[in-house]
Amino acid sequence: xxxxxxxxxxxxxxxxxxxxxxxxxxxxxxxxxxxxxxxxxxxxxxxxxxxxxxxxxxxxxxxxxxxxxxxxxxxxxxxxxxxxxxxxxxxxxxxxxxxxxxxxxxxxxxxxxxxxxxxxxxxxxxxxxxxxxxxxxxxxxxxxxxxxxxxxxxxxxxxxxxxxxxxxxxxxxxxxxxxxxxxxxxxxxxxxxxxxxxxxxxxxxxxxxxxxxxxxxxxxxxxxxxxxxxxxxxxxxxxxxxxxxxxxxxxxxxxxxxxxxxxxxxxxxxxxxxxxxxxxxxxxxxxxxxxxxxxxxxxxxxxxxxxxxxxxxxxxxxxxxxxxxxxxxxxxxxxxxxxxxxxxxxxxxxxxxxxxxxxxxxxx
Numbered sequence: 298x299x300x301x302x303x304x305x306x307x308x309x310x311x312x313x314x315x316x317x318x319x320x321x322x323x324x325x326x327x328x329x330x331x332x333x334x335x336x337x338x339x340x341x342x343x344x345x346x347x348x349x350x351x352x353x354x355x356x357x358x359x360x361x362x363x364x365x366x367x368x369x370x371x372x373x374x375x376x377x378x379x380x381x382x383x384x385x386x387x388x389x390x391x392x393x394x395x396x397x398x399x400x401x402x403x404x405x406x407x408x409x410x411x412x413x414x415x416x417x418x419x420x421x422x423x424x425x426x427x428x429x430x431x432x433x434x435x436x437x438x439x440x441x442x443x444x445x446x447x448x449x450x451x452x453x454x455x456x457x458x459x460x461x462x463x464x465x466x467x468x469x470x471x472x473x474x475x476x477x478x479x480x481x482x483x484x485x486x487x488x489x490x491x492x493x494x495x496x497x498x499x500x501x502x503x504x505x506x507x508x509x510x511x512x513x514x515x516x517x518x519x520x521x522x523x524x525x526x527x528x529x530x531x532x533x534x535x536x537x538x539x540x541x542x543x544x545x546x547x548x549x550x551x552x553x554x555x556x557x558x559x560x561x562x563x564x565x566x567x568x569x570x571x572x573x574x575x576x577x578x579x580x581x582x583x584x585x586x587x588x589x590x591x592x593x594x595x596x597x598x599x600x601x602x603x604x605x606x607x608x609x610x611x612x613x614x615x616x617x618x619x620x621x622x623x624x625x626x627x628x629x630x631x632x633x634x635x636x637x638x639x640x641x642x643x644x645x646x647x648x649x650x651x652x653x654x655x656x657x658x659x660x661x
Contacts, residue, residue, distance in 0.1 A: 304503060306574040307361050308586030310566060314353040315589045319596055319633060320626040321347040326600060326610050327617040327625055339619075351417060352559040353566060354589075355489050358421045359428060359496025360503075363446075366432050367504040375436070382429050389422030392594065396603045415474040415482040418593070423475065423486055424493035431497075439501065446498040453491025454556040455535075458549035460487055488556055495560060513571065520568030527561025584638075591637040599633065 324343070334340055362382060369378035397412040435442040465473035474482040506512045526534075535551035538544070550557075570577065577583050585592070602608025609629075617625060 304361070304364065304507070305578045305583065306567070306570045307357060308583040309570045309573070309577040309580070310353060311357055311586035311589050312582040312584075313566070313570070313586075314350050314357065315585065315592050316630060317346060317350045318354075319592070319630045321350060322596065322600055323609075323626045323629045324622045327613040327615065328622045329615055329618060332619050348555075348559065349562045349566065351484070351489070352492050352563050354417060355421065355424065355492035356496035356499075356560070356563050358424060359493030360500045361496075362425055363428055363432070363497035363500035364504055366429070367500060370432075370436055371504075375432075379429055379433070382425055386422040386425035386429070389418045389425070389590075392590075393418030393422065396594065396597045396601075398604060399602075399606045400604050401606055410470060410480070413470055413474055414480070415484060415486075417484050419475070420484045420486055420489050421493070424490050427490060428493065428497050439505075443498055443501040446494045446501065450491045450494035450498060453488045453494065454560070455546060455550050457488045457556055458546065458553065461553075491556065492560065492563070513574075517568045517571050520564045520571065524561040524564030524566075524568065527557050527564065529561075531557040531561065585634060588634075588637045591640070592633055595636050596629075596633045600629070 321343075325347070332340070335344075366375060366378055366382065369375040393416050394412055396418070397414060397416070399411075402409075431442070431445065435445060460476070463477045464479045465477045466479075470480060474480055475486045478485060502516075532551045532554045535547045535554065535557075539547035539551065597603050598608070600609050602611060613625070
């Protein structure tokens with residue numbers, strides 16, 4: 298039985314991502330358009346870091362979920378982990394839909410398809426289910442599993458121009474929203490599953506080598522160097538491949554190359570937090586990283602008015618100056634995190650409570 302270590306830096310990365318999401322959503326909601334100046338350095342820095350949040354979440358979800366699956370498989374006990382993961386995937390999908398429901402509107406007879414829009418929770422939930430399927434198919438072929446995951450991630454990114462403006466008007470809206478943003482979906486399974494696949498690929502590397510001598514040192518260097526190359530040279534590389542091969546998709550991908558560059562951001566961030574891991578093991582920020590689902594749910598309800606339609610967005614949409622928006626973001630983060638810490642111990646605690654309610658409903 299292979300001994301595996303806990304990846305403590307992951308919780309810190311998740312905490313960073315959730316805090317960036319909180320401030321990003323609040324400021325984007327409240328900031329007056331007059332101050333959204335792309336010639337302003339401070340605004341551009343904020344906009345850039347806001348764009349890191351989703352790639353981090355998807356990559357982290359694939360990494361930690363697959364790492365736990367691999368660990369359970371090494372202990373000949375992955376059936377329970379698969380069942381638990383499948384349930385969590387479905388739960389995330391259901392929660393994503395419920396957060397967009399306005400019961401007050403429904404009670405008044407106003408039904409619309411807004412709740413069918415796909416957001417980050419549905420895509421992460423479906424990504425987990427897809428990773429379970431790949432695990433079941435390839436768990437006996439460890440290195441092939443790694444190659445398939447890397448290939449899927451690469452192809453999801455490379456072929457993005459082919460489905461970027463995809464319109465699916467002849468299939469049910471429930472399905473179309475997972476593949477097209479035409480009807481208002483914020484995220485779609487393509488290309489975002491690519492980040493989860495790359496995260497799962499990293500999980501296979503950590504699982505095999507995390508206990509080896511100098512693994513951490515070498516991994517940090519690889520994260521930073523690879524991240525730098527993706528951020529600043531991946532477009533050049535894609536164009537070079539196009540000139541050599543003549544395959545048009547490489548040129549198209551290089552022309553709007555946000556996926557590979559953002560993955561570079563993720564790797565550099567991983568390298569930074571992995572370097573600081575010893576200082577983050579028992580820190581407050583690591584505890585925040587264990588409550589990301591709770592924080593996400595509470596923030597969505599408070600800011601966007603889930604279930605009632607009455608959230609801060611109703612009263613603060615694009616009305617604040619930068620100073621007011623920043624101060625409001627700090628207060629919002631403090632309030633949401635306080636609620637999450639008071640009412641939920643960890644993400645696992647929230648999952649267990651919801652599972653208990655479902656089982657109780659079944660028994661009745």
